[in-house]
Amino acid sequence: MAMDQQAAPLTLAEKLQSLPKPMIYGILLVVATIPLFFSVKLPNKCIDPSIDFYAQAMKLPDGSKVIICSDWTNSTRGESKGEMEALLRILMRKNIKFVLLSIGDPQAPQVAKDTIREVTSAEELHGGKHYKEFEDYVNLGYFPSGEGTIVSINNNVRSVAQGKKDFPEGSGPKDALQSPVFEGIKSVSDFKMFFLVTASSTNRTVLERLTNCPMMYMVSGVMVPENTSYYASGQLKGLCGGVKGVYDLENLMEVGINNPGPGQITSDKYKGESIPGWPGKTNTGKGTAYYLALHFTLALLIIAVIVGNLGMYLSKRRAN
Amino acid sequence: MDYSLLKQFVAVTATVGLYSVLYKENKFYRFWEHVFLGLASGWALVILWTDVLKSGWYEKMLGASAADGNTAVMGYWPYMFLLPIGLMAYTVFNKKHNWLSRIPIGIILGLYSGQQFSAWMTYYGPLLNDSMKPIVPNTAEFFHPATVVPGTVYVSDALTNLIALLTVISVLTYFLFSFDVKSKVLHATSTTGRWLLMIGFGAIFGSTVMMRFTLLIDRMYFIWIEFVKQGLLHMK
Structure with a gap:
């Protein structure tokens, strides 16, 4: 009986509100993919947190020592890997030694080590120094209690490394404290900066407990609103957030700050100072590669919101 | 290979x-x-x-x-005492002896609580300090000139600080006076606080969507550029 009754054709309003999900996902995949094949440099205005991040990193004395707390894994590779790569390029070009550790995830140290290996190989191809594990950086691995670990780092950084073994390539395990990275290090204040690359709540753990070393964060896009208040209050010396932050850093690495020339980036805060970049070197990475695609996907989102609301408006008008 | x-x-x-x-x-x-x-x-x-x-x-x-x-x-032999203390946590699965699991939990709670006193101040102190900003300008100039004089509160600075202060007060009012308030001023301030919170949540939601899109873009980059273009087709 019901078969005899033909279903009424959908109105435009109903069609707009009932687009099949696989179709929307399909469009999204296409829109996210096609721009990746085109290398287009979008116009950009670097924001103050990124400028501060770059300026403070560039002001670190060549050959000094820092700590990198890497708390990201492949689940946020899209944002965190680009951040880590940009940071490593800056540190390696300034010959800065670093201690690597993680308080966020057991997978994080290995993911960070893989990234270090990739970046040092790329830098070596362009005449850069090969960063050797144990000699130029030392990996302390994973610490399960972030709270206790950061308090220990703040109070006695050597006690944190005591008993920890590093596993450099082509050699047996070595005491982390024997590494040249720890030479002359008595307290955490001997490190010039504490960098946190994170996609989890370890940002707060560190902020609450580390008082004897300046800090800069590299966080995922979703964490930017929260961390901006820490940057504004001066708790962070600089902040790099999401793909926008990475794109800023990649631009800054190309032209520096307050240097005359094409694509000049100026900053009132550093007026009278000229912070150099590395023109001609490989400065672009995931930030530049993803920025165009991100704009396209966000445009698609806006269109989808307009289409959905238009459908709702039309169906309400029809009902009235 | x-x-x-x-x-x-x-x-x-x-x-x-x-x-x-x-x-x-x-x-x-x-x-x-x-x-x-x-x-x-x-x-x-x-x-x-x-x-x-x-x-x-x-x-x-x-x-x-x-x-x-x-x-x-x-x-350092006293470390051996850590093993039985740690193992006590597993007694939570035994009805008769599960009280033992409270010992390691108590130790952890005690350590954490002790840390929180200083952690709270380290975390909130600078934020509280930063929220106390001047809202009265001490110059008639509106925008920052080419050379900013230290200690000068320009009109634009004062307006920015005023917006920040009003946001803090209205949001605090929203949470403190969550019951039915009779005062029209309090009600209006509380409503403003709710609206400002919604704007804040909107910004956070926007950041979340942007991040999720980036993760998708990264996967597409891996498949099409790193695997297909560079890996299979050996193109740069």
Whole structure:
């Protein structure tokens, strides 16, 4: 009986509100993919947190020592890997030694080590120094209690490394404290900066407990609103957030700050100072590669919101 | 032999498998989900031993003799008492002895509580300090001139600070006066606070969407650029 009754054709309003999900996902995949094949440099205005991040990193004395707390894994590779790569390029070009550790995830140290290996190989191809594990950086691995670990780092950084073994390539395990990275290090204040690359709540753990070393964060896009208040209050010396932050850093690495020339980036805060970049070197990475695609996907989102609301408006008008 | 292309192929298959759930629930998706869970659990167990228990407790307890350029370390036998304390946590599964599990939990709670006193101040102190900003300008100039005079509050600064102050007060009012208030001023301030919170949540939601899109773009980059273009087709 019901078969005899033909279903009424959908109105435009109903069609707009009932687009099949696989179709929307399909469009999204296409829109996210096609721009990746085109290398287009979008116009950009670097924001103050990124400028501060770059300026403070560039002001670190060549050959000094820092700590990198890497708390990201492949689940946020899209944002965190680009951040880590940009940071490593800056540190390696300034010959800065670093201690690597993680308080966020057991997978994080290995993911960070893989990234270090990739970046040092790329830098070596362009005449850069090969960063050797144990000699130029030392990996302390994973610490399960972030709270206790950061308090220990703040109070006695050597006690944190005591008993920890590093596993450099082509050699047996070595005491982390024997590494040249720890030479002359008595307290955490001997490190010039504490960098946190994170996609989890370890940002707060560190902020609450580390008082004897300046800090800069590299966080995922979703964490930017929260961390901006820490940057504004001066708790962070600089902040790099999401793909926008990475794109800023990649631009800054190309032209520096307050240097005359094409694509000049100026900053009132550093007026009278000229912070150099590395023109001609490989400065672009995931930030530049993803920025165009991100704009396209966000445009698609806006269109989808307009289409959905238009459908709702039309169906309400029809009902009235 | 370089297995990088094979490794990439497995990773691409895993990515496609996990994304296949967007079409519908299927066995291919389930397979890769379980592979991921198994790998993550296995990896965590290994790290738990190598990075945590072995280096942080076992070797410190037993000590080590000098070898391969590493110095000798004296054993610290009191660390052996940590084992029974840690094992007490597992008595939570036993009805008769589960009270024992409260001992390690109590120790952890005590340590954490002790830390929180200083942690609270380190965290909120600078934020509270930063929220106290001047709202009265001490110059008639509106915008920052070419050379900013230290200590000068320009009109634009004062307006920015005023907006920040009003936001803090209205949001605090919204949370403090959550009951039915009679005062029209309080009601209006509270409503403003709610609106400002909504704007804040909107900004956070926007950031979240942007991040999720980036993660998708990264996967597409991996499949189409790193695997297909650079790996299979050897194009730059």
